[in-house]
Amino acid sequence: xxxxxFIAKPGRIRQTGSKPGRRFTKAVMVRVxxxxxxxxxxxxxxxxxxxGRGLGARFRHGLKGLDRRRVIVKIxxxxxxxxxxxxxxxxxxxxxxxxxxxxSAVNQAFEHAPPNEVGQDQALQSAEGSGxxxxxxxxxxxxxxxxxxSEEDRHQFRIIVSPEHGNELSSLKDYTRDLMRGVESDLDTxxxxxxxxxxxxxxxxxxxxxxxxxxxxxxLIIARDYxxxxxxxxxxxxLMRELGPRPVREIAASxxxxxxxxxxxxxxxxxxxxxxxxxxxxRAARTAYDRFRAGLRLGRLKHLERxxxxxxxxxGNWRLKPDLQETLTRMGERGDIIRTMQRAHGRERERxxxxxxxxxxxxxxxxxxxxxxxxxxxxxKYLIVSATDGRHWYADIAIDHPLPRDGxxxxxxxxxxxxxPSDRTIDRIARLNRGVYSSDLHLATDGPQSEGFxxxxxxxxxxxxxxxxxxxxxxxxxxxxxxxxxxxxxxxRAGVKLDVASWVSTSDLPTASSGVCLDDLLVKDISVSNAGxxxxxxxxxxxxxxxxxxxxxxxxxxxxxxxxxxxxxxxxKAAVEKQGAxxxxxxSRKYLAFSRQVAGTYLHPVDLPGGRFAVVDQGKTITLVRWxxxxxxxxxxxxxxxxxGMTINWTVGRSVPxxxx
Numbered sequence: 001x002x003x004x005x006f007i008a009k010p011g012r013i014r015q016t017g018s019k020p021g022r023r024f025t026k027a028v029m030v031r032v033x034x035x036x037x038x039x040x041x042x043x044x045x046x047x048x049x050x051x052g053r054g055l056g057a058r059f060r061h062g063l064k065g066l067d068r069r070r071v072i073v074k075i076x077x078x079x080x081x082x083x084x085x086x087x088x089x090x091x092x093x094x095x096x097x098x099x100x101x102x103x104s105a106v107n108q109a110f111e112h113a114p115p116n117e118v119g120q121d122q123a124l125q126s127a128e129g130s131g132x133x134x135x136x137x138x139x140x141x142x143x144x145x146x147x148x149x150s151e152e153d154r155h156q157f158r159i160i161v162s163p164e165h166g167n168e169l170s171s172l173k174d175y176t177r178d179l180m181r182g183v184e185s186d187l188d189t190x191x192x193x194x195x196x197x198x199x200x201x202x203x204x205x206x207x208x209x210x211x212x213x214x215x216x217x218x219x220l221i222i223a224r225d226y227x228x229x230x231x232x233x234x235x236x237x238x239l240m241r242e243l244g245p246r247p248v249r250e251i252a253a254s255x256x257x258x259x260x261x262x263x264x265x266x267x268x269x270x271x272x273x274x275x276x277x278x279x280x281x282x283r284a285a286r287t288a289y290d291r292f293r294a295g296l297r298l299g300r301l302k303h304l305e306r307x308x309x310x311x312x313x314x315x316g317n318w319r320l321k322p323d324l325q326e327t328l329t330r331m332g333e334r335g336d337i338i339r340t341m342q343r344a345h346g347r348e349r350e351r352x353x354x355x356x357x358x359x360x361x362x363x364x365x366x367x368x369x370x371x372x373x374x375x376x377x378x379x380x381k382y383l384i385v386s387a388t389d390g391r392h393w394y395a396d397i398a399i400d401h402p403l404p405r406d407g408x409x410x411x412x413x414x415x416x417x418x419x420x421p422s423d424r425t426i427d428r429i430a431r432l433n434r435g436v437y438s439s440d441l442h443l444a445t446d447g448p449q450s451e452g453f454x455x456x457x458x459x460x461x462x463x464x465x466x467x468x469x470x471x472x473x474x475x476x477x478x479x480x481x482x483x484x485x486x487x488x489x490x491x492x493r494a495g496v497k498l499d500v501a502s503w504v505s506t507s508d509l510p511t512a513s514s515g516v517c518l519d520d521l522l523v524k525d526i527s528v529s530n531a532g533x534x535x536x537x538x539x540x541x542x543x544x545x546x547x548x549x550x551x552x553x554x555x556x557x558x559x560x561x562x563x564x565x566x567x568x569x570x571x572x573k574a575a576v577e578k579q580g581a582x583x584x585x586x587x588s589r590k591y592l593a594f595s596r597q598v599a600g601t602y603l604h605p606v607d608l609p610g611g612r613f614a615v616v617d618q619g620k621t622i623t624l625v626r627w628x629x630x631x632x633x634x635x636x637x638x639x640x641x642x643x644x645g646m647t648i649n650w651t652v653g654r655s656v657p658x659x660x661x
Contacts, residue, residue: 053187053214054226069243071235072162072205075227079155090151091633096158097143099373099381100196100207101132133194136177141194146209150192154219155212159231162205163239164246169204172197175238176206182234187222190215252292259299262307263332264325267300275320282316354385354395356414356496363413364393366533367506368406383498385410390531395496402629403498404607407505409517415497422460423488430480437461438477464488503607506536510543512609514575515568518544522561572610579608580624583615592621599640602631616641 080089133141150156161176169175176195184191192211197204214220223230258265270293274280282298285291301318304310309327311319321327334353355361366387373381383395383403395412404410429445430437439454461478464470469487471479481487501517502509509516521537522545528534545561548554553571554563577593583606584591592598600618605627612627616639625641626648640651 052221052223052226053189054183054230055223069236069239069246070164071232071239072160072164073232073235074160075231076158077155077227078158080153087637088633090147091635093147093156094144094635095632096373097147097209099371100198100209101143132196134173134196135192135194136180139173143194146192146194146211150211150213153212157208157210157212157220157222159208159210160205161208161235162203163235165243166204168243169239170242172204172206175242176208179235179238180208182238183231186226186230186234187214187220189220191220255296256299259296260303261332262328263335264328265300267296268304268325268328271297271300271320272325278320278322279313280318280320282318350391352391352393354393354412354496358414361414363411364389365409365411365501366393367536368404368408368410370406371403383410383412383496385412386533386536388528388532388534388537390529390534392532395498397496397498401498402500402605402632404500404503405505407507408500409502409506411499411501412496413499415495419485419488420460422457423485426457426461426478426480427484430478430484435480435482436477437480441477500612502609503612504609506540508609510540511547514572514608514610515565516544516609519548519563519565519568522548523563575608575610576613576624579606579613580615580622583624584622587617587622589617590621592618592623594623594625594641595643597640597642598623598625599638602634602637602639604635605631614639614641 078089078093080086080093133143133146135141161179163169163172163175166172166175173195176197180191180193180195192213193208195206195208197206210220212220255267258267271280280297280301282294285294301310301312304320304324305312305318309321309324311321313319354364364385364387366385368383369386369392370384371381380396380398381401383397385393385395387393393412425442425446426437429442432445433441437457439458442454442457443449461470461472465472465478469484470481473479509518518541522541528537530538545554548561548563549556552564553567554561556562573593577591580591580593598616598618600616600623603615603617603622605612605614606624613624614627614631616623616625628648628650630650630652631639634652637652642649642651
């Protein structure tokens with residue numbers, strides 16, 4: 001108490017109205033505010049925004065503005081949900097960890113595993129514990145074990161930390177550990193987390209996966225203020241301690257580079273802040289600093305004028321285009337895509353972006369040359385395909401979409417999304433009411449409806465409002481545009497649809513003793529380019545043709561190739577049985593060939609030249625069955641496969657039928 005300047009001097013018992021009592025209460029509240037608390041007005045509405053751990057954390061590094069070290073922090077709260085939705089979210093979590101590891105560029109065990117070996121899935125499992133993930137004490141953490149320990153959690157946090165000039169840190173791993181120690185102190189609890197460092201971009205960054213449990217086993221609730229500001233402030237404080245403030249020369253050089261950047265920059269943000277009705281007027285500078293900033297703005301305005309985003313309307317007066325920020329942001333994203341493609345392949349190729357929203361976009365076929373995590377917050381990953389037209393294509397797909405390894409052959413094509421029934425209902429009611437929709441109008445048009453039914457329409461409209469398709473009026477009604485349905489169809493395309501032709505590399509297909517995707521291409525006699533993957537495919541088709549003719553699997557009749565599909569089908573069955581027997585032996589099981597029906601536990605997929613097969617464990621025996629993409633969310637779950645005609649129907653868990661693929 002001797003070191004504490006605050007000395008409590010309470011008055012007599014029940015003394016509340018006197019001046020000493022009021023002075024004491026005020027002193028306590030001042031101390032509370034200094035510690036990070038807040039006095040809330042009695043009539044202020046409670047929103048939950050100032051609850052949870054870390055509410056009182058405050059950080060002061062003494063620097064503001066451009067001389068402080070910046071850290072980009074992105075935090076995403078992922079709720080697992082219940083039932084089938086929980087299984088789907090856990091499958092996404094597994095895919096997320098898998099791609100974090102693949103992006104770390106040390107997954108050599110899996111990347112170089114022969115495609116016909118039993119241990120493909122085991123190689124991935126062992127690779128996940130080979131040192132890519134780390135925590136506070138250990139340099140080698142098994143990501144899947146971490147996830148299995150958190151399967152009962154209600155939620156988890158996914159965090160990306162990208163410190164400015166992170167390449168100057170002595171160790172990004174040590175920086176992350178110090179950061180998480182500070183976060184534990186701020187939240188007043190021990191945390192269970194794993195992290196992986198990525199150096200695959202121009203800015204080293206760390207992905208952190210944090211369990212949603214505190215050290216007492218309760219749900220970890222972090223205050224909204226800490227998520228928004230506190231975590232970043234803690235990260236910046238630690239960065240400042242190690243690297244110090246930014247030098248003035250470095251700040252000036254960075255701002256000069258922004259003048260000619262084809263992306264949205266801090267100079268653009270300043271121009272928008274200075275603009276009045278999109279007009280910016282340059283002012284006379286008084287100090288050296290003002291002259292420097294004015295020169296930066298003028299240089300940026302001239303660069304934007306050359307891009308057609310700014311127009312000079314008079315001496316010192318400029319007019320910004322309303323879509324300036326959106327255009328520059330889109331250009332920046334395209335630049336990031338081009339750099340990603342350049343890193344993926346050194347040779348210069350004509351690069352294209354697969355735009356599923358473009359009606360003129362045609363399907364493309366090619367081999368995967370790179371894939372990785374694109375957007376952790378939205379759960380997206382990128383795919384780069386060397387196509388038969390000789391070009392490289394960049395596509396954006398969902399993170400939980402199963403992909404072959406690099407070298408696998410895929411076909412990409414735009415997938416249209418179906419309009420929801422609620423969209424058609426909203427459009428119909430709005431057309432009857434001069435472009436206006438509301439719950440009252442809905443009831444007046446269609447009669448009595450349940451509260452939940454009306455709420456579902458409101459939620460749909462709220463989602464579309466965030467996409468700038470509809471607007472909400474002050475009275476609670478919704479303004480619906482005339483082209484409402486077409487705008488939804490354009491904005492909500494399902495994105496890129498992907499079909500896998502081969503789960504193994506093209507080099508493994510020409511001499512495979514089973515049916516492969518090349519056989520169909522030989523029969524169709526397709527034409528391909530003589531550049532890029534087109535040339536690779538030409539060579540593979542020629543080798544496959546010779547292999548089939550030499551081994552008696554095909555013959556030429558009247559200049560056409562006729563393949564004995566029955567022989568190849570038998571070879572495929574033999575290859576599957578051989579692979580299944582090998583897996584069964586390693587698991588001390590017996591192999592049972594699939595005939596009409598099988599029930600057991602789905603373990604993992606195995607890739608063969610003839611396709612991907614699911615390993616189903618029945619206790620004493622295992623069986624390989626043609627794989628379906630819906631199985632991935634049910635690893636370790638009971639499944640049942642039944643042959644109906646030429647297709648396999650899968651049933652999972654509580655006898656819920658799933659559509660075959």
